[in-house]
Amino acid sequence: MLMLYRKLIAASLRSQMQYKMNFITSAATTGMIMVLDFVILSAILHRFNDVAGWNIYEVGMLYGISSASVSLYRLFAPEVNDFEKYVVHGEFDQMLIRPVSPLLLLLTRNLDLSRIGGIVQGVAVLVLSLAGLAREGADLLWLIVFSPIAILSGGVIYFSMALSSAALSFWTHQMRDILTFTIYAPANASNYPISLYPGWLKWLFFTALPIAYMNYLPMLALLGKGGGWYYPLLAPVAAATALFLALTFWKIGIRHYHSTGS
Amino acid sequence: MIEAVHIGKSFYLSPEKKGRFASVRTLFSREQREVKAVDDISFSVGEGEFVGYIGPNGAGKSTTIKMLSGILHPSRGEIRIGGYSPQKDRIQVASRIGVVFGQRTQLWWDLPVKDSFEILQAMYKIDSRTYRRSMELYQELLDMREFLDTPVRKLSLGQRMRADLAAALLHDPPVLFLDEPTIGLDVVAKTSIRAFLKEVNETQKKTILLTTHDMDDIEQLCKRIIVINHGKKMMDTTLDDMRRQIGLPSLIQVEYRQPPSLGAELAGIERLELSGNVLSVHFDKGKISSPRILAEVAGWGEPLDIQMKEPGIEEIIRLMYR
Numbered sequence: 001m002l003m004l005y006r007k008l009i010a011a012s013l014r015s016q017m018q019y020k021m022n023f024i025t026s027a028a029t030t031g032m033i034m035v036l037d038f039v040i041l042s043a044i045l046h047r048f049n050d051v052a053g054w055n056i057y058e059v060g061m062l063y064g065i066s067s068a069s070v071s072l073y074r075l076f077a078p079e080v081n082d083f084e085k086y087v088v089h090g091e092f093d094q095m096l097i098r099p100v101s102p103l104l105l106l107l108t109r110n111l112d113l114s115r116i117g118g119i120v121q122g123v124a125v126l127v128l129s130l131a132g133l134a135r136e137g138a139d140l141l142w143l144i145v146f147s148p149i150a151i152l153s154g155g156v157i158y159f160s161m162a163l164s165s166a167a168l169s170f171w172t173h174q175m176r177d178i179l180t181f182t183i184y185a186p187a188n189a190s191n192y193p194i195s196l197y198p199g200w201l202k203w204l205f206f207t208a209l210p211i212a213y214m215n216y217l218p219m220l221a222l223l224g225k226g227g228g229w230y231y232p233l234l235a236p237v238a239a240a241t242a243l244f245l246a247l248t249f250w251k252i253g254i255r256h257y258h259s260t261g262s
Numbered sequence: 263m264i265e266a267v268h269i270g271k272s273f274y275l276s277p278e279k280k281g282r283f284a285s286v287r288t289l290f291s292r293e294q295r296e297v298k299a300v301d302d303i304s305f306s307v308g309e310g311e312f313v314g315y316i317g318p319n320g321a322g323k324s325t326t327i328k329m330l331s332g333i334l335h336p337s338r339g340e341i342r343i344g345g346y347s348p349q350k351d352r353i354q355v356a357s358r359i360g361v362v363f364g365q366r367t368q369l370w371w372d373l374p375v376k377d378s379f380e381i382l383q384a385m386y387k388i389d390s391r392t393y394r395r396s397m398e399l400y401q402e403l404l405d406m407r408e409f410l411d412t413p414v415r416k417l418s419l420g421q422r423m424r425a426d427l428a429a430a431l432l433h434d435p436p437v438l439f440l441d442e443p444t445i446g447l448d449v450v451a452k453t454s455i456r457a458f459l460k461e462v463n464e465t466q467k468k469t470i471l472l473t474t475h476d477m478d479d480i481e482q483l484c485k486r487i488i489v490i491n492h493g494k495k496m497m498d499t500t501l502d503d504m505r506r507q508i509g510l511p512s513l514i515q516v517e518y519r520q521p522p523s524l525g526a527e528l529a530g531i532e533r534l535e536l537s538g539n540v541l542s543v544h545f546d547k548g549k550i551s552s553p554r555i556l557a558e559v560a561g562w563g564e565p566l567d568i569q570m571k572e573p574g575i576e577e578i579i580r581l582m583y584r
Contacts, residue, residue: 007384015372018413094368096333098385099356177283255335255349258273259328 004100008108016110030114034121041191052193057136058223059192060129065147065215066190068122069154070183071115077159078112081183083166084175090260103163103250122151133223142222146232153239154214158183160242161209167246167253186211213238263437263469264307264330269339270493271300271325299325301493302338309436310467312459314484314501316474318576322493323473327439330471331361343437357386360430364442367426369414375425376410379432386433393432400428403458420451427458431468438462438470444479456482477572481510491579508581510547513571514555515540522563528555539566 041063045056074081086092095102126147134140165182169175190211194202205212213234221231274294300322307313317323328334330341332348332355341348348355369378383393401407404424409417423443444452460483462468480487487504489497518539530550535542543555
């Protein structure tokens with residue numbers, strides 16, 4: 001399984017390299033957008049200095065985890081994000097005639113290497129925030145231990161939400177509108193403390209779009225803002241649950257795949 | 263080998279919404295229209311049979327092949343491929359079938375042909391001895407040596423089709439589904455593909471189900487024909503039997519310099535139509551050969567241009583209703 005994954009990924013990367021210019025320009029633009037994004041956020045934070053009782057370094061922890069997570073998902077699953085074309089053009093056909101999981105074939109179609117920039121940026125924000133928290137005299141041990149777990153769990157949570165949206169496109173044949181609700185909006189929302197949002201939105205972020213579990217809840221406990229000691233553990237648990245549900249929904253969706261004429 | 267029992271596939275179309283959040287509104291739309299792409303079709307194909315699955319555009323040919331190969335789930339009915347259900351045991355079936363879609367390659371577009379074969383070897387867990395043997399055989403039969411190192415996107419259509427066929431056979435599946443494998447090819451390429459398919463069917467006893475629009479494919483390859491139209495099975499018979507029922511209608515059109523003086527009618531010619539200087543000869547290919555007709559009509563005047571028209575599937579279907 002792992003060997004096949006590596007072989008297929010290698011093949012996709014070799015294909016990508018055939019279009020070198022394209023690859024370089026897309027990496028450069030993604031990097032620039034990410035930097036701009038970060039500059040804007042820091043400008044906002046310096047202006048207000050405090051968001052719902054979270055200072056700049058604490059928000060930086062939320063932002064770093066969310067940003068690295070979403071980039072991790074987009075690095076490994078660009079084709080899930082772009083699944084609409086497989087349904088509309090019937091390209092999903094050829095993934096269903098192989099004796100391996102269609103999801104494996106989909107994921108190995110492409111790696112979006114330009115997203116590595118986003119991961120680096122997210123981790124850089126985390127490091128800066130940790131340094132800031134250290135100056136304030138916070139205990140860093142558990143924050144450092146938890147950060148990679150949070151990024152991984154967050155990546156899986158984003159992937160699960162995207163996979164569910166992709167599965168939905170077996171019925172709707174469109175997913176761009178859906179991704180606005182299920183990926184882009186939550187990714188922005190999770191840069192800030194969830195307590196900021198109105199009740200129904202909060203409820204959504206704890207259930208259908210479970211982004212609260214990857215950074216907000218754990219940070220409540222780890223930054224001493226109240227909440228149980230077990231909150232950080234909820235991140236991997238929520239990720240596993242979301243992944244299980246998404247895979248189940250994906251399998252149901254495949255049964256409704258329509259393909260295209262001839 | 264292939265069993266289809268009362269299979270059907272319905273699509274539900276809801277009118278597409280336009281504007282904001284169109285997808286969400288389409289999803290919750292209640293207006294739906296049922297379209298039966300395949301409607302209660304049953305057939306059974308034995309080991310080593312070569313079956314032509316024909317019908318006009320939109321008759322449900324591709325939908326059937328997609329259900330048999332596990333891409334689509336039938337709305338009704340049961341399918342068995344070598345005893346396995348393509349839906350419940352998709353992976354078991356996938357390793358026992360080879361699929362070729364003429365319109366779309368299964369190969370890795372930007373990579374050399376050879377790389378695709380190596381990837382497929384890993385995917386189907388083909389041991390290296392079998393792999394080497396298959397590669398040698400198909401390189402020989404399909405004459406692939408000259409383009410093994412060429413990226414797929416640079417192949418001609420004929421070369422691509424040969425590579426696709428080899429790729430579908432690499433894991434030595436007992437069953438082959440071929441959806442329009444000769445579409446768009448020139449006569450030379452068609453001939454070599456047909457010779458290859460015949461060889462594979464006869465020496466390796468592969469069970470083959472073929473859809474095509476080319477009556478020559480059917481005549482030269484298939485002993486048995488299943489005709490479908492509007493999603494329903496219309497005929498399941500041998501090629502000889504179909505010949506007896508509707509003949510093999512062909513048409514020769516001759517344009518003369520001056521209006522021709524028609525000679526005596528030949529046996530096998532069904533109908534002569536003359537409009538101006540153009541003569542249309544409708545005849546049955548099974549009863550009289552085209553060279554004999556050409557020899558005859560050449561004497562009726564001074565021909566400027568001669569065109570031959572083979573019957574399309576649509577023509578066959580029309581004759582069946584006659």
